[in-house]
Every structure is written in C-alpha cells, then in structure tokens.
Amino acid sequence: MTLVVTPRLEAAQLLTGAQAVAHAMRQIEPDVVPVYPITPQTPIIEEFAQMVADGRCDTEIINVESEHSAMSAAVGASVAGARVMTATASQGLALMIEVLYIAASMRCPIVMPLGNRALSGPINIHCDHSDAMLARDSGAVQIFTENGQEAYDYTLMAVRLAEDQRVLLPVIVNLDGFTLTHSAEAVELLPDEVARAFVGHYRPLYPLLDTARPTTQGPFDMPDFYYEHKRQQDEAMRGVLEVFPEVQRAYAEATGRNYRGYYEAYRLDDADFAVVVLGSTAGTAKVVVDTLRDEGQRVGLLKLWLFRPFPHAAVAEALRGKQAVAVMDRALSFGSWGPLFTEIAAALYGLPEAKRPRLHNFTYGLGGRDVTPDQIAEALTRIQDPRTPAVMRYLGVRA
Amino acid sequence: MLEIRWHGRGGQGAITVSKILALAALRSGKYAQAFPEYGPERSGAPVRAYNRLDDRPIVLHSGVYTPHRVAVLDETLLEAEDVCEGLAPDGVLVINTTRPPEAIREQTGYPGRIVCVDAAAIAEETGSRFANVPLLGALASTLDFIQLPTLEGALQAFLGKRRPEVVKANLEALRRGYHETVALEAVAPETLPPRPRSEGSRALPPYYALPIGGVITPEIRWFPKTGGWRNERPVFNEALCVNCLLCWAHCPEPAIVVHDRLMEGFNYDYCKGCGICVAMCPTGALTMVPEGAAELVAASVSPNPR
Ligand code: SF4
Ligand code: SF4
Numbered sequence: 293m294t295l296v297v298t299p300r301l302e303a304a305q306l307l308t309g310a311q312a313v314a315h316a317m318r319q320i321e322p323d324v325v326p327v328y329p330i331t332p333q334t335p336i337i338e339e340f341a342q343m344v345a346d347g348r349c350d351t352e353i354i355n356v357e358s359e360h361s362a363m364s365a366a367v368g369a370s371v372a373g374a375r376v377m378t379a380t381a382s383q384g385l386a387l388m389i390e391v392l393y394i395a396a397s398m399r400c401p402i403v404m405p406l407g408n409r410a411l412s413g414p415i416n417i418h419c420d421h422s423d424a425m426l427a428r429d430s431g432a433v434q435i436f437t438e439n440g441q442e443a444y445d446y447t448l449m450a451v452r453l454a455e456d457q458r459v460l461l462p463v464i465v466n467l468d469g470f471t472l473t474h475s476a477e478a479v480e481l482l483p484d485e486v487a488r489a490f491v492g493h494y495r496p497l498y499p500l501l502d503t504a505r506p507t508t509q510g511p512f513d514m515p516d517f518y519y520e521h522k523r524q525q526d527e528a529m530r531g532v533l534e535v536f537p538e539v540q541r542a543y544a545e546a547t548g549r550n551y552r553g554y555y556e557a558y559r560l561d562d563a564d565f566a567v568v569v570l571g572s573t574a575g576t577a578k579v580v581v582d583t584l585r586d587e588g589q590r591v592g593l594l595k596l597w598l599f600r601p602f603p604h605a606a607v608a609e610a611l612r613g614k615q616a617v618a619v620m621d622r623a624l625s626f627g628s629w630g631p632l633f634t635e636i637a638a639a640l641y642g643l644p645e646a647k648r649p650r651l652h653n654f655t656y657g658l659g660g661r662d663v664t665p666d667q668i669a670e671a672l673t674r675i676q677d678p679r680t681p682a683v684m685r686y687l688g689v690r691a
Numbered sequence: 692m693l694e695i696r697w698h699g700r701g702g703q704g705a706i707t708v709s710k711i712l713a714l715a716a717l718r719s720g721k722y723a724q725a726f727p728e729y730g731p732e733r734s735g736a737p738v739r740a741y742n743r744l745d746d747r748p749i750v751l752h753s754g755v756y757t758p759h760r761v762a763v764l765d766e767t768l769l770e771a772e773d774v775c776e777g778l779a780p781d782g783v784l785v786i787n788t789t790r791p792p793e794a795i796r797e798q799t800g801y802p803g804r805i806v807c808v809d810a811a812a813i814a815e816e817t818g819s820r821f822a823n824v825p826l827l828g829a830l831a832s833t834l835d836f837i838q839l840p841t842l843e844g845a846l847q848a849f850l851g852k853r854r855p856e857v858v859k860a861n862l863e864a865l866r867r868g869y870h871e872t873v874a875l876e877a878v879a880p881e882t883l884p885p886r887p888r889s890e891g892s893r894a895l896p897p898y899y900a901l902p903i904g905g906v907i908t909p910e911i912r913w914f915p916k917t918g919g920w921r922n923e924r925p926v927f928n929e930a931l932c933v934n935c936l937l938c939w940a941h942c943p944e945p946a947i948v949v950h951d952r953l954m955e956g957f958n959y960d961y962c963k964g965c966g967i968c969v970a971m972c973p974t975g976a977l978t979m980v981p982e983g984a985a986e987l988v989a990a991s992v993s994p995n996p997r
Contacts, residue, residue, distance in 0.1 A: 399904035460903065498906045506945075508907035520898035521905050528903070 294578070296556055297441055297549045299480035307479040309440040309472035313379075313405045313465070314339030316447035318349045319487035320403075323374035326354035326365035330384035331417045332469035333407040337379055359384040363391035363402075370400035371509045373499030375451075378402065381469060382409035385423045389430060395462045396431025397525060398510055401454035401494075402462045404432075405447060408571065408622075409469040410659040418660020419469040421570060421622040424599070425631045431525055432462040433532055434600040436570040438556075440479045443467040445549055446597070448482070451491045452539045458531045460497065466599075468572040470660065482547055490546045529601045536598055554603035556595040557610055559585060563592030566611060566649075567672055568636055569620045570596055573656075573663050577620075580668040591672050599632075604639040611640060614649040616675035620668070620687075622657045629653050629684055652680065656687040664688070694755045695742040695830070698774050699764035700922060702734040704823035707849065708762075709740035711827060712837075715845035716744045719837050724749050735964060736920035737771055744834075762830045763787060764810075764822055767982055771919035775801045780880055785830045785872075787811060787822045792875030802880040806833060807873045818856070819864035828868025839869055917944055921964030923979045927956045931976035938968035938977060 307315070310332075317325070317340045327337045337353075344351050354369075356362045362378050370376045380388055385406060395402055408424055410416040424434060435450060437443040443465060450463040467473060482490075498507045513521060537553065544550045556574070559581050560566055569577050574595035584591045594610055596603075611617055617640075621630025628634070633653040640648050654671045657663040667687040674680050695712070699705030706727045713725035724743040741755045757777040763786040768774060778784060780803045786795055787810035795805050808829035810822035819825070824846065831837050846865055850858050902908050932954050939947040939954065946962035948955040954976075969977045 397904065398906075498902065498904070498908065506909065507902075508945075509904070511905055511907055513905060516895055517901070517905075520901055521903075523898045524901065524903055 294558070295439070295441065296551055297445060297480075299441055299478045301478070304478035304480045306476045307440055307481075308335065308474055308476045309443045309467045310335035310407070310474065311339050311476075312440040312444040312479045312481070313447050313467065314343065315481050316444050316487070317351075317377055318343045319482070319484050320375070320377065320448065320451050320491050321349045321488070322351055322377040322403075324352045324354065324366070324369035324376045325378060326356050326362045326369065326376075327378050328356055328359045328362045328380075328384060330359065330381050331407075332409055332419075332473040333379045333381040333384065333405070335473060336405055336407065359387040360391060363388040363395060366402050367391060367395045367398060367400055367510075370395070370402055370496075371398060371498075371500045373496040373501055375455075375494040376400070376402045377404065379405040379407070381407040382411055382417075382423045386411060386426060389426060392427060392430045392432060392462065394510070397521065399460040399497075399525070399528070400462060401451075401460050403447065403450045403454050403465065404462060405443070405465045405467060407469045407473045408466050416659040417469070419471050419572075419622075420658045420660070421466070421631075422624070422658075424464065424466050425623040425625070427464060428600065428631060430462075431529065432464045432600065433459070433529070433598075434464045434466060435597055436466045436599055437472070437597070438572055438574045438595060440467075440472055440475075440477045442551075442597075443472060444479055444481065445543070445547075445551065448487055448490060449539050449543050449551075452542065453532065453535055455494050456535045456539070457497065459528055459535050461525075461528055461532070466571060471572045486547060490543065532598070532601050533603055551597070554596065554598040554606050555610065556593075556597070558593040558595065560592035560594055560610060562590060564590040564615045565617070565672055565676055566592045566594055566614050567618045567620060567668060568594045568596070568611075568632065570599060570622065570632060573620060573622070573668070576663055576665055577668050580665045580672065583665070584669065584672060589672070589676070596632075599635075602635045602639070604635070604642075607636065607639040608643055611636070611649055612643055613647045616650040616652060616678075618652050618654055618671040618675045620671065621653060621655050624655060624658070630655055633684070650675065650678065650682065652682060653684040654687050655684060655689075658689075661688050692743060692745040692749070692751075693760070693834070694758045695744070695760040695762065696755055696758040696778075697740040697742075697762045697764065698768050698772065699738055699740070699823070700734075700768070701736045701738050703738075703764045704821045705738055705740040705762075705764055708823045708827040708830075709742050711842075711845050711849050712742055712831065713744075714848060715831070715837050715842045716742075718841050718845060721746060721836060722749050728754070733920060733963075735922045737768055744836075758782065760785065760830060760833060762826055764826055765922070766790075767922060769795075769798055775799050778803065780877060783833045785826065785833065787826050792873055796875060796883075800883055800886040802883055803877045804833075805875045806830075807875075808868055808871060810868055813864050813867045813871065817864040817867065818860040820860075824861050824864045825868030825871075828865040828870075829872045832869045832872055839866065842869075916960050917963040918960045921959075921962060922982045923964045923966070924959065924962060924982055925957060925964070925966065925969050925977050926980055927954070928976045928978075929954075931974045933974050933976075935973060937971040937973065941967050941971045943967065 366376045410420045411422040454463040540551045577593045619633040619636045652675045697705040709725040713723035716723035721744045728739040759782045766788045783804045785806045792805040792807045810825035813825040944961040
C-alpha cells in the first residue's frame with residue numbers, strides 16, 4: 293500500500309488531522325481568522341487558538357456568534373486586504389453558504405478547512421460529504437484529502453492557489469470528520485521557514501483600506517453586469533485547472549513532496565475495473581485494490597483531489613477504455629444520482645462508445661456509517677458482471 | 692402585436708398604469724401583458740414598464756425593444772435616457788409636459804406622431820395627485836381598440852375600495868387626459884436636422900474588461916453613473932460651510948468633491964439625490980432643490996442644528 297507522500301518515520305509526529313491543519317495555519321499565519329466552533333472542526337481552531345495564545349503566530353482571531361458571521365467577517369477582512377482563513381463543518385457550512393457565495397463572487401481568497409460531516413436531520417455529527425456537496429456550486433474551489441498528511445500539505449497549497457491572481461477564489465480543503473480530524477497518524481510537517489517561504493506574502497488586488505486608490509466593493513449589479521461578473525468567476529474557476537498543477541509543482545520544488553495532477557491513480561493504468569472515491573475512503577480502497585489484485589482481478593482506484601473545478605477531460609482520459617467503473621458517493625442528491633457520479637458520467641459521455649465504461653453508482657458511509665473493505669470489494673466485484681443493472685445502490689445500509 | 696414602453700421614475704406609478712391598460716385591453720377582447728423592469732427599490736430612479744397587446748395569446752416573455760408606443764411620465768427623463776430608443780417612425784410618443792409637441796420633437800428628434808398632455812396639471816387640478824392616470828388616458832386615446840368606458844372600468848377595478856372622492860378624482864383625471872391632448876403629426880425623418888447619436892448607457896464593456904468581483908475602481912467610475920436617479924439635487928452654499936466633511940463621509944456615492952480637506956461641491960454625475968448630505972450638514976450649507984431649479988438657492992437655516 294502506498295501513499296503519495298509518505299511521512300518519514302524519523303521526521304514524523306503523531307498528529308490528528310485537526311492538529312496537522314492547525315500547524316499549517318500557524319505556519320501560514322493568516323492575518324485574520326474569524327471562527328465559530330462546530331464538531332468536528334472544533335479541534336482545528338482549538339489547537340490553532342492555543343498556538344496564537346502562546347504567541348507562536350500573530351493572527352487576529354475573531355470569536356463570532358455564528359458561522360454566518362464568521363464568513364461575513366472573513367469577507368470583510370479579506371476585502372480590506374487581509375489574508376484570511378476560517379474553518380467549519382456541516383450545519384456550520386450550511387449557515388455560511390449564503391455568505392460563501394458572496395465570498396466567491398467578491399473573489400476573496402479565503403482558505404477554509406472543512407471537517408466533513410453529515411447534515412441534519414436527524415442530527416448527526418459523523419462523517420459524510422453532504423456538507424461539501426452543499427457548497428458544490430458556491431464558487432469555492434474544493435480539494436479532498438485522504439489523510440492527515442494530505443490535509444496538511446493541501447492547506448499550504450490552498451493558500452497559493454487561492455491567492456494566485458488568475459484565481460482569487462475561496463478554497464475549501466476537505467478532510468473527513470473524525471476519520472481524519474480526530475484520528476492521530478504519522479504526519480511530517482515542514483520546517484516553519486520552508487512552509488512560510490512557500491506561502492509567501494499576500495498582495496491583495498483591491499485592498500479596501502487603500503485610501504489612495506478608493507474602491508467600492510460588493511456593489512449591486514443589474515442584468516447588464518451580473519452575467520459578466522459570473523462569467524469572470526467561472527473562468528477563474530476553470531483557470532484553477534491550470535494553476536493547481538503549477539502550485540503542486542512549486543510545492544514539490546520547495547519541499548520535495550510530489551503531489552501531481554488532479555487525482556491519484558492507484559494501480560489504474562492496466563485496470564479493467566475502477567473505483568472512484570473522495571477523501572479518506574481512498575485509503576481503504578487501496579487496501580481492497582491490493583487484495584483483489586492478489587486474487588488476479590484487474591482493478592484500480594481513482595482518488596480525486598480536485599472536485600471543483602471538476603477535471604472532466606483528465607478523468608475521461610484516466611477511465612477511458614475501462615470495462616466498468618464504480619463511483620462511490622458519500623452524499624445523496626435525493627431523487628438523483630450521487631453528486632460525484634453525475635460528474636463522472638458527464639466526463640465519460642464524450643468518449644467514443646467503445647471506450648466508454650459501464651458506470652455504476654454506490655452510496656456509502658452516510659452519517660459516519662463505517663466504510664469497510666468488504667463494501668468496496670462488493671462494489672468492485674458487482675460491476676464486473678455486465679448484467680448488473682445500472683441503478684444506484686446503497687452499500688452498508690440495512691435492506 | 693402592439694408593444695408599449697412606459698418611462699417613469701420610481702414612485703410615479705408607471706407599473707400601475709401598465710396593469711390598468713392591460714386589464715382594459717383584456718376587457719376589450721385583446722390578450723395582454725404588463726410587466727415592469729425593476730431595479731433596486733429606489734424612489735426617483737428611472738424605471739420602465741411594458742405592455743404587449745394582441746388578438747392572439749401572447750407567449751413571448753422577452754423584453755420590448757421596438758415599441759409602437761412610448762409613454763413618458765416625467766419630462767426630466769429626456770435628459771437621462773434615450774426614450775425614443777427602438778420607437779419606429781410610425782409609432783407614437785406620448786409625454787407628460789407643459790411644452791408643445793414641437794419642442795419635444797426638437798429635443799428628441801423623433802419624427803413620428805407626438806402627443807403631449809399636461810398630466811401633472813390635470814392631476815393637480817382634479818386632486819388625483821399622480822400624473823400616471825391622465826397620461827394613461829392620453830396613451831389610450833391613441834389606441835382605437837380601447838374605449839374610454841372600458842378604461843374607466845379597469846381603473847375602477849384597480850382603485851378598489853378607495854374613498855369615493857379618490858375614485859372620482861382619478862376618473863376625472865383619466866377622462867381629461869384622454870381628451871386634452873395636443874398632437875403633432877409625423878413627418879418624414881429626412882426633413883429633420885441630423886442628430887448626433889447619443890453614446891447611450893448600453894455601450895457596455897466586455898466581461899474581461901471589468902475589474903473582478905464587482906469592484907468599482909476610480910478608473911471605471913464612468914459606467915454605473917447614478918446621477919440619472921435624481922429628481923432633486925443638493926446645492927452648496929460655501930459661505931456657511933465649516934468643512935467638517937460630514938457630508939463627504941456619509942455620501943453613499945463618490946459625489947462630494949473634496950480637495951485638501953476642503954468641501955468643493957458635487958459631482959452630479961454620481962449624486963443620486965438621496966439628501967443624506969443635507970441631513971448630515973450641521974451648518975445648513977447644503978439644501979435640496981428640485982432638479983432643474985436655479986443653482987444658487989441656499990438654505991440659511993440648518994435642518995440639522997447642533
Ligand atoms: S444627495 Fe448628497 S449624499 Fe446623496 S448622493 Fe448626492 S451628494 Fe451624496
Ligand atoms: S457637512 Fe456641511 S459644513 Fe460640513 S463639509 Fe459638508 S457642506 Fe460643509
């Protein structure tokens with residue numbers, strides 16, 4: 293079993309995903325962090341607030357009374373010219389959504405770790421991707437991470453990505469609630485000076501506090517301007533497909549940590565059958581792929597880092613010619629296919645029919661339901677039978 | 692299909708009369724649409740309303756670009772907007788004005804039929820208060836398929852259970868508007884002197900030329916000019932000004948001109964006439980006057996004494 297970046301034992305620390313992200317925040321040293329605690333994000337900010345209190349980094353933490361206010365304060369600080377981060381989860385993100393759209397439209401490069409958690413109700417604090425999917429069309433870039441190491445590394449990269457002049461959009465770094473936020477694993481941090489040099493200084497484009505060059509921000513648009521601004525926003529989002537690999541390359545140069553591309557392809561090249569996942573399930577899926585390979589099955593994994601913008605062309609190329617693909621969704625779009633499935637279907641539709649794999653959709657792991665190797669093995673086995681009907685299936689739910 | 696465009700200012704009732712006209716058309720055996728072009732809620736800003744009238748069901752839901760009638764509720768809009776945009780030479784321009792149609796032709800260069808009505812005076816004299824109802828009467832007089840009694844019925848339906856004197860005043864205003872028009876017939880367009888094409892607010896920049904995020908920078912202040920929203924303007928009496936700059940600090944637009952910490956006056960391209968500066972001024976150096984009044988009016992008594 294391989295990891296894209298393997299923490300070296302002699303340099304690794306035992307850190308929860310939340311701690312790893314908090315260290316990234318300390319090294320980034322944002323000017324302003326407005327925040328409201330919500331499970332399972334809370335330990336990220338707890339750890340970070342402790343570091344600020346200990347004088348290990350110079351950040352203005354604003355304790356607000358709700359996530360709506362957290363994102364509002366983040367937008368205000370961001371347009372003023374500050375480097376801003378916040379963090380949230382689940383209902384907190386749901387409450388932020390209104391302002392997250394505004395942050396994206398005002399082109400605020402706010403970086404936000406998201407401790408993925410189910411949406412109410414029933415009230416549930418455990419992991420799934422319903423919250424991330426809620427923000428799917430908000431205009432925020434979305435990165436998914438498999439483990440604490442990736443959550444740390446991508447938080448640093450997210451700053452460069454968000455602040456690139458071609459992008460200037462909020463970036464959400466997803467890490468699975470509890471599975472990553474609260475689980476301790478080996479994580480190798482960068483030396484502070486390396487991390488700081490990589491993120492560099494933020495130079496805002498239109499700082500509101502620049503009285504020598506006054507601007508109006510967040511104004512009103514009539515039908516004659518709104519559409520143009522949305523087109524700009526969409527092009528910036530599409531531009532991420534270009535900037536993201538550049539940031540990865542810069543990170544590799546600065547740190548030797550070699551993340552490459554929009555996704556990790558694990559034993560995929562010569563596979564006939566593939567599974568597509570987001571987040572920590574990818575690790576479990578790698579174990580399953582290894583096991584099934586040992587049994588002689590030609591299976592592989594595609595783990596997406598970048599979900600927004602969605603790299604349709606690259607995904608189509610990666611899955612071209614496979615016989616069948618299982619798309620694993622940890623969220624429902626009630627009455628439709630899973631949100632990841634619809635993207636994969638859209639990506640593959642352009643392939644010539646002979647090269648277009650059969651597609652299957654599996655919903656799994658809602659509300660923290662444990663994701664076992666058996667479930668993934670079941671998905672990868674079922675799709676090998678060409679008579680398996682193309683309907684969405686629930687894995688691990690009582691029938 | 693007959694298309695109509697109404698020009699008014701927020702609060703003048705353009706949208707209401709477009710609906711009354713649509714109801715009258717329905718009752719006259721025509722299919723009808725009435726729809727507004729709303730902006731933000733802003734009293735005094737230019738607003739438009741539209742009608743479509745036809746013998747057949749109307750399925751079109753796009754904007755009106757080539758109206759057969761244009762009705763203008765407020766003469767000052769002739770400065771702010773190209774009210775004749777898209778109006779064919781065989782159409783009719785109906786306008787609330789005290790001036791003769793010849794003057795309107797000279798100002799607008801419109802060669803078609805021009806119908807003038809002093810709707811403001813009619814509204815005043817009848818006590819109906821708003822110029823929209825007499826203007827509706829004037830516009831309806833140019834449509835042969837709507838009879839005055841049908842129009843009266845539609846107006847009554849809209850007035851509902853208002854006090855009888857209000858209903859009476861409005862019906863009177865409608866009738867007078869219908870009858871008291873002064874018209875000028877169409878002429879061949881070539882007989883009019885050529886006019887420079889107005890730049891027009893529609894010449895807008897491409898998407899990539901806009902600053903991102905909706906930011907308005909000093910360089911692009913030219914495009915969202917808000918001066919056209921105004922029907923009252925603030926004026927400045929330098930003698931009373933103590934340069935406290937409260938007006939500058941509270942003006943929501945880049946409309947107060949300050950140099951070297953001295954208040955210098957207004958940039959009327961952006962002053963939308965909200966009056967906040969006047970309310971803020973502690974010395975009475977600022978006062979609001981109706982648009983078009985002589986500039987040298989200045990208050991000597993502060994509305995906001997300290
Ligand atoms: S009326 Fe005064 S406050 Fe209002 S826009 Fe004009 S100058 Fe500014
Ligand atoms: S508020 Fe009145 S006194 Fe103060 S600067 Fe403005 S005009 Fe002058």
